[in-house]
Structures are given as C-alpha cells and as structure tokens.
Amino acid sequence: xxxxxxxxxxxxxxxxxxxxxxxxxxxxxxxxxxxxxxxxxxxxxxxxxxxxxxxxxxxxxxxxxxxxxxxxxxxxxxxxxxxxxxxxxxxxxxxxxxxxxxxxxxxxxxxxxxxxxxxxxxxxxxxxxxxxxxxxxxxxxxxxxxxxxxxxxxxxxxxxxxxxxxxxxxxxx
Numbered sequence: 001x002x003x004x005x006x007x008x009x010x011x012x013x014x015x016x017x018x019x020x021x022x023x024x025x026x027x028x029x030x031x032x033x034x035x036x037x038x039x040x041x042x043x044x045x046x047x048x049x050x051x052x053x054x055x056x057x058x059x060x061x062x063x064x065x066x067x068x069x070x071x072x073x074x075x076x077x078x079x080x081x082x083x084x085x086x087x088x089x090x091x092x093x094x095x096x097x098x099x100x101x102x103x104x105x106x107x108x109x110x111x112x113x114x115x116x117x118x119x120x121x122x123x124x125x126x127x128x129x130x131x132x133x134x135x136x137x138x139x140x141x142x143x144x145x146x147x148x149x150x151x152x153x154x155x156x157x158x159x160x161x162x163x164x165x166x167x168x169x170x171x172x173x
Contacts, residue, residue, distance in 0.1 A: 022100055023100070024100045026089075030099050032083050037079075038082070039075075042073075046076070049068040117132075122173055125173060126172040131153060160172065
C-alpha cells in the first residue's frame with residue numbers, strides 16, 4: 001500500500017487515482033451480466049453432453065451424460081434465477097447499489113486464461129495445462145508469495161491425482 005498526500009496534506013491509502021483502474025456499476029447489472037455468462041457456460045456443457053454415449057445395454061444405468069446434464073441444468077436454473085433477480089433489482093431501484101471492480105483487467109485475464117486452459121488441455125494434458133493455469137490464476141488473484149504459489153499448485157495437482165486416478169480410477173486427459 002502506498003501513501004500519497006492529497007491537497008490538504010493528509011495521507012491517502014492506495015494507488016493514486018489516475019494509476020488505479022476500476023469500474024463502477026450497479027448491482028443489478030452485475031447480476032444480470034453474471035447470470036447470462038453462467039447461462040452461456042451451462043448451455044455449452046449441455047450441448048457438449050449431447051455427444052456423450054447413452055447407456056443402451058443397461059436400463060438401470062443413468063448413462064454417461066446424466067451427471068453433466070444434472071450440473072448443466074442446475075447451473076442454467078441458478079443463472080436464470082440470477083438474471084431475474086438482477087432485473088428485479090434494477091426495476092425496483094435496489095440494483096442501483098454501486099459495485100466497484102478495482103482491477104477489471106485481472107477479471108478479464110482470469111476469463112481469458114481459463115478459456116485458453118480449456119482449449120489447450122487436450123493437447124498438453126491436464127497436468128501440463130494445470131501447472132501453468134494455477135499459478136496464473138493465483139497471480140491474477142493477487143497472490144505474490146512464490147512459496148504459496150508453488151504449494152497451492154502442487155496441492156491442486158496431487159488432489160486431482162488422488163481423487164481421479166487413485167480413488168475413481170479415471171485417467172485424466
């Protein structure tokens with residue numbers, strides 16, 4: 001935290017106003033935009049689940065697409081509820097509560113790096129993509145200690161390995 005003085009001689013916390021980037025908008029608009037974004041993600045996964053094989057040999061098996069479909073529909077329902085709540089807030093004036101996003105480029109970076117992570121993963125494997133993705137997410141989130149970054153990256157990889165490959169016997173791509 002840097003200290004700069006204003007015109008009255010009192011110290012101010014944080015970066016000078018012209019250096020710090022921030023967005024300010026209403027709560028209702030943020031909820032609508034977030035809900036639409038999550039609905040698009042849910043739609044993608046629901047459409048992608050159409051390509052999964054069905055269980056035609058066992059009538060009691062829910063099939064491969066059951067879990068992704070359940071999560072996709074749950075995300076879609078919650079996303080649409082968030083959109084409706086946001087619209088309601090904007091119409092009643094409650095949505096005018098200001099929301100300030102201090103580092104909008106970090107948020108954009110998180111979204112971009114996550115999309116790149118998902119697109120690159122089939123080519124460089126889960127572990128190869130995750131060893132780059134986790135540190136980038138931590139840095140964009142404000143974590144600066146290299147020990148924490150290394151610890152959390154290794155913990156993420158070991159947790160995924162233990163859950164998927166040891167407990168569930170699922171080989172990650």
